[in-house]
Amino acid sequence: MAYNSAKSRYADLGIDTERAIETLSNKAISIQCWQGDDVIGFDGGGADGGIQATGNYPGRARNFRELTADFKKACELIPGKKRVNLHASYAVFDDGEHVDRDKIEYRHFAPWVTFAQTLGMGIDFNPTCFGSPMVKDGLTLSSPDEATRRFWIQHCVASRKIAEQIGQALRDKVLCNIWIPDGLKDIPADRLGPRMRLKDSLDQILEQKYTHVIDCVESKVFGIGLESYTVGSNEFYLGYCKNRQGVYNLIDNGHFHPTENVADKIASLLCFYDYIPLHITRSVRWDSDHVVLFDDTVKEIFTEIARNNALDKALIGLDFFDASINRVAAWVIGTRSAQKALLYALLIPHERLTAMQNSGDFTQKLTLAENVKLMPFGAVWEEYCARQNVPADNEWFDAVTIYEQQVLLAR
Ligand code: RNT
Ligand code: ZN
Numbered sequence: 188m189a190y191n192s193a194k195s196r197y198a199d200l201g202i203d204t205e206r207a208i209e210t211l212s213n214k215a216i217s218i219q220c221w222q223g224d225d226v227i228g229f230d231g232g233g234a235d236g237g238i239q240a241t242g243n244y245p246g247r248a249r250n251f252r253e254l255t256a257d258f259k260k261a262c263e264l265i266p267g268k269k270r271v272n273l274h275a276s277y278a279v280f281d282d283g284e285h286v287d288r289d290k291i292e293y294r295h296f297a298p299w300v301t302f303a304q305t306l307g308m309g310i311d312f313n314p315t316c317f318g319s320p321m322v323k324d325g326l327t328l329s330s331p332d333e334a335t336r337r338f339w340i341q342h343c344v345a346s347r348k349i350a351e352q353i354g355q356a357l358r359d360k361v362l363c364n365i366w367i368p369d370g371l372k373d374i375p376a377d378r379l380g381p382r383m384r385l386k387d388s389l390d391q392i393l394e395q396k397y398t399h400v401i402d403c404v405e406s407k408v409f410g411i412g413l414e415s416y417t418v419g420s421n422e423f424y425l426g427y428c429k430n431r432q433g434v435y436n437l438i439d440n441g442h443f444h445p446t447e448n449v450a451d452k453i454a455s456l457l458c459f460y461d462y463i464p465l466h467i468t469r470s471v472r473w474d475s476d477h478v479v480l481f482d483d484t485v486k487e488i489f490t491e492i493a494r495n496n497a498l499d500k501a502l503i504g505l506d507f508f509d510a511s512i513n514r515v516a517a518w519v520i521g522t523r524s525a526q527k528a529l530l531y532a533l534l535i536p537h538e539r540l541t542a543m544q545n546s547g548d549f550t551q552k553l554t555l556a557e558n559v560k561l562m563p564f565g566a567v568w569e570e571y572c573a574r575q576n577v578p579a580d581n582e583w584f585d586a587v588t589i590y591e592q593q594v595l596l597a598r
Contacts, residue, residue: 454495
């Protein structure tokens with residue numbers, strides 16, 4: 188059998204494939220609900236603020252029933268532990284009901300909690316500070332307009348409260364991630380003012396202490412139409428989090444200059460933080476949020492996590508939204524690719540390589556690192572999928588095709 192032979196070849200390198208499979212199966216990946224409907228949500232908003240889903244593939248989910256059905260279908264084809272990552276714009280309203288973002292309550296998300304419970308999954312949460320007429324001149328929490336800023340503070344306060352209640356209901360911790368689009372197209376006259384207002388907004392939002400919420404803030408370098416200045420930059424949030432116990436800096440690998448190595452940032456954050464929330468994405472020329480692939484960037488990020496035994500610290504979420512291909516397939520490809528990259532990282536002989544680095548055996552280190560690349564990794568992945576009762580890589584697409592014909596094309 189291919190797996191047994193792979194197992195013994197990895198054993199020769201000192202790697203226990205059984206342990207890697209076990210570790211992988213216990214690590215939850217938080218799957219973003221917003222891939223299913225092009226970040227449109229249920230409250231009439233939509234994606235803006237410098238992000239964009241492009242394409243018009245048929246079958247977009249238009250409501251809670253459709254989105255959860257699609258999400259469930261994708262999950263049937265994805266091995267391992269999964270979580271549902273929600274945005275506040277996915278509030279489920281009763282017929283005819285509508286409340287503004289500053290007035291949302293737990294009851295609007297109770298159907299999601301029931302859904303997650305039936306799938307045995309946890310939930311993560313994000314206030315939605317975009318896609319709303321209340322965004323003024325592209326600004327939310329850093330707005331100089333006090334009414335605007337107050338609205339978004341209240342939205343984030345409401346979101347954290349909902350996250351706490353979701354956590355209580357699920358007896359679990361909920362990652363609550365604040366990302367704001369705030370920035371400027373052209374050269375700022377004032378860089379400090381917006382940041383001081385953002386700091387004050389965050390202080391107000393985070394004042395209430397919760398036991399079921401892990402708070403984080405997501406930095407960014409630029410967005411479409413916001414090319415010259417982003418208020419919530421990485422330095423801003425790193426500084427903020429360092430001064431504020433229990434608030435973490437979320438790293439989205441699409442939010443840096445293309446030549447920056449995001450994996451390297453993880454080993455810096457690990458010196459100072461006990462959680463490292465992540466958005467795994469794929470940027471093509473800009474923060475385009477293409478579907479995650481089993482590529483070098485993702486492998487390197489997970490390698491950094493695996494080699495530092497930081498799996499409990501890394502809170503892995505996905506962030507992509509592609510409207511040009513089957514959306515269920517996009518979830519499956521992206522999540523399975525991330526899991527592959529994690530398994531790949533778990534099957535690298537990190538201890539040997541580190542020992543070679545420390546003893547100055549750089550030639551041998553480079554040789555071994557190259558040799559690892561052609562190890563029979565695929566056989567271990569196939570074994571994992573089989574044990575998890577999900578289709579193999581060349582088998583799951585049929586299920587998506589049937590679902591597309593029976594469900595998606597009928598919409
Ligand atoms: C935007 C951020 C943010 C969003 C989601 C929809 O650049 O990456 O995480 O993609 O919240
Ligand atoms: Zn993100």
